[in-house]
Amino acid sequence: MSTSDVVVTGLGATTPLGGDVSSTWDALLAGRSGVSRITDDWIKEYPAQLVARLATEPSEQIDRVRARRLDRSQQVAVVAAEEAWRDSGAGDAGVDPLRIAVVIGTGIGGALTLLDQDDVLEAKGPKRVSPFTIPMLMPNGPAAAVGLSIGAKGGVHAPVSACASGAEAIRWGLDLLRFDRADVVLVGGTEACVHPLPMAGFAAMRAMSTRNDEPERASRPFDKARDGFVLGEGAAALVLEREDSARARGARIHARLAGAAGTADGYDLVAPHPEGEGAARAITAALRDAGLSPADVGHVNAHATSTPVGDTAEAAAIRSAIGDHVLVSATKSQTGHLLGAAGALESVFAILALREQIVPATANLENPDDDANVQALDIVRGEPRRASLTAAVNDSFGFGGHNIALVFTTA
Amino acid sequence: MSSTQEIQSGLAEILEEVAGVTPADATPEKSFTEDLDVDSLSMVEIATAVEDKFGVAIPDDELGNIKTVGDAISFIEKNQG
Secondary structure (H helix, E strand, C coil): CCCCCEEEEEEEEEECCECCHHHHHHHHHCCCCCCEECCCHHHHHCCCCEEECCCCCHHHCCCHHHHCCCCHHHHHHHHHHHHHHHHHCHHHCCCCHHHEEEEEEECCCCHHHHHHHHHHHHHHCHHHCCCCHHHHHCCCHHHHHHHHHHCCCCCEECCCECECHHHHHHHHHHHHHHCCCCCEEEEEEEECCCCHHHHHHHHHCCCECCCCCCHHHCCCCCECCCCCECEECEEEEEEEEEHHHHHHCCCCCCEEEEEEEEEECCCCCCCCCCCCHHHHHHHHHHHHHHCCCHHHCCEEECCCCCCHHHHHHHHHHHHHHCCCCCEEECCHHHHCECHHHHHHHHHHHHHHHHHHCEECCECCCCCECCCHHHHHCEECECCCEECCCCEEEEEEEECCCEEEEEEEEEC | CCCHHHHHHHHHHHHHHHHCCCHHHCCCCCECCCCCCCCHHHHHHHHHHHHHHHCCCCCHHHHCCCCEHHHHHHHHHHHCC
16 A cells, blocks of 8 residues: 555546636635526426526537547546646646546446437337447546546546445545555546436435425435435546655646545435434445544535435435534535536535635524434535634435445645 | 448448448558547447338348448448348
8 A cells, every 4th residue: 555645636526617627616615506497398397497508509519520429428428537637737737548537427327328328219210219328328438538638547436325326436446546546536527427317216206396486495414404416417536646646747736635435335225214224324424534633623524416305315314424513515505416426516615614724604504404413513604614624525426325425734 | 232432332321320431532452440540339239220211131250251332332232122
């Protein structure tokens, strides 16, 4: 194991709040919402009609011919990854391609391609199905497209753990660097599955908000009146390196990735453990991995999707693993839920909170839930709050009982 | 029946749409893979588009023999309606 710390030298994102990191962060701090109501004809029969669409279409950011061979989940992954790569300067640092790796997770993969090509199959027969169908729908497709884009030959990996996928990718990246299997790892998550079928599936689970007449107020984590999540799309990416080599090449360091851990609930396929037992174990293990105590943690960017059961389970986990002193933000209140990209995007937010020493507010938190754990937590609302932070946690959970916790510290 | 000129320009449109080839570059002597950087999956897409546009059928064993833009033009001329 390498003894050097792992640092974050590049950030990238394309989200419902903005087409890059700075516009996304500015919109987040300004309290803007990325949520709108779908107006297409097909939505009329749907109980849940809200969505958080990308602020900038990837077709404005990627060459047309290249884009037509990429599923939308690949397009946004490439946009975010290329921004992170440029931001890191690693592409100009002469890193051996054999020592560059990629880990990009997705919850669902190329669902739009699968569904669109099924329409082609039904309408025109098998000979008209695109030869790009398989590379566009496979869940490792975004990681592979990013690997080609930055010239990574040290390994390209694609964790799939539903809404924990993006966070799991970051954890894998940390391991690759600690085990000296690469010198630079581009990690992240991506999702783009706004389509009638996934919308119907999530709606059938009663997991989505039906506050159709008030899009911007629909995603309201920890609020008493929350009624489900809002499906979002986008991607986020980080460049990770060992600190010694990053410093040697003069890279700007946004933050350290001090620790990570993952657990499984072992409780139910989709329902979270009501006391957040597995989530708390993940946070505790990640802090131990980072060599920190709960008192060191000043900020948590919570998973908090705005579902009735998920948010209270997480509140219990945060309280038991960290305590009541920590400043909590639930940024899905503005971005919606980016599924496999959520953990990566919220890690970008946690890093920026550390770097800028400001904690984003949780929108729409008007009446905190009566749950004792929610009541006890200091969930930032109203305006972003200035704070003196040295360590921040991002936790992410996925259907299947996956729990990932990541610990970032100031550079 | 399309003229040779019509076939060449129709083929150039397809190449531009599918593979981003500049129409002026789609001249008969050009090899799809060597000169125009068209990969094997894109060749399948181009073949499908040619079938739809010109009403010809391109069997898989014939597709392998179509190496240049000129080969494609001759195939279409010989086989169209």
